[in-house]
Amino acid sequence: MSSDAEVADAVVAAATSVPGVTGLNSGRFGEVATYAAGRRIVGVRLQEFSGEVHIEVDLSRNVMDTAEGVRAATEKASGRTMTVIVEDVTVADPPAGEHTEHENVPGAQDPSGLSAADGDR
Structure with missing residues (x-):
């Protein structure tokens, strides 16, 4: 029988191999983990059969x-x-030179702090 640490490591490898997964998450308060000798395996919580x-x-x-x-x-x-819990989502930065969604939305804020309505001020 495998230890919880071995199973948790296998779960991490399997989860992170799925396209679209950008990482594991320890939960809002850091409570989601499997504890092994000298380390925490973040994002995986195991019970006996689940x-x-x-x-x-x-x-x-x-x-x-x-x-x-x-x-x-x-x-x-x-x-x-x-059970899979989606804790967070990430949005990739657009490649250089591509337009972002906020550029043509009146009143939308861009990272510079200027809104589209501010024009070239």
Whole structure:
């Protein structure tokens, strides 16, 4: 039988291999982890026959498809029923030279602090 640390490591590897997963998340208060000798395996909480994996996903991908992919991969890796919790989403920066959504929205704030309505002031 595998230790919880070995199972948690396998869950991390399986979850992070799914396209769209940008990382694991320890929860709002840092409470989601599996404890092993000298370390915390963040984002994975295991029970005897089940577990949870808390992920961060790229918003440019379908979040539900990503979560389902993580569930399937982590259940295969762990041999347990897994619940997937999407804790956060990330948005990739657009490539240089591409327009962003806020540029043509009146009143929208851009990173410089000027709104589209401010013009060239």
